[in-house]
Amino acid sequence: MRLTQQRTAILRLINQSDRHWDAEGIVSALNRDGQRIGIATVYRGLQALEQAELVTALQIDGRKHYERADKAHHDHLICLHCGAIEEFCSEEIEKLQQQIAVARSFAVSHHALTLYGRCQRCSSRDEARS
Numbered sequence: 001m002r003l004t005q006q007r008t009a010i011l012r013l014i015n016q017s018d019r020h021w022d023a024e025g026i027v028s029a030l031n032r033d034g035q036r037i038g039i040a041t042v043y044r045g046l047q048a049l050e051q052a053e054l055v056t057a058l059q060i061d062g063r064k065h066y067e068r069a070d071k072a073h074h075d076h077l078i079c080l081h082c083g084a085i086e087e088f089c090s091e092e093i094e095k096l097q098q099q100i101a102v103a104r105s106f107a108v109s110h111h112a113l114t115l116y117g118r119c120q121r122c123s124s125r126d127e128a129r130s
């Protein structure tokens, strides 16, 4: 992969924090930073960075969100109301998954576990309203 100046800028942005980014968010963050970059370039750049395993992708409702590739393994909770993405890691769940795979002689390459629902903030806001 060619690490163009634009791809370097995308990678630097993602590596700066623990956030999960979608392409639109990256475009506006880079534009705010004074960098002219279009959505198509960002899409292509993200695809290349994912293929090179320099970022990790997370599929939500058919759209990809990207995060740093060097984070420790974790799974996600996604709020369908506000789009918030939280992270968790449960040793018990990890172990169970391994046991299931071993029992089936299945060689796991990786896994992604996502819980969908309503985050705490959205739940308490809805309660306050009713």
Ligand SMILES: [Zn+2]
Residues within 6 Å of the ligand: 079, 080, 081, 082, 083, 084, 118, 119, 120, 121, 122, 123
């Ligand atoms: Zn929420």
Ligand SMILES: [Zn+2]
Residues within 6 Å of the ligand: 020, 067, 074, 075, 076, 087
């Ligand atoms: Zn994450």
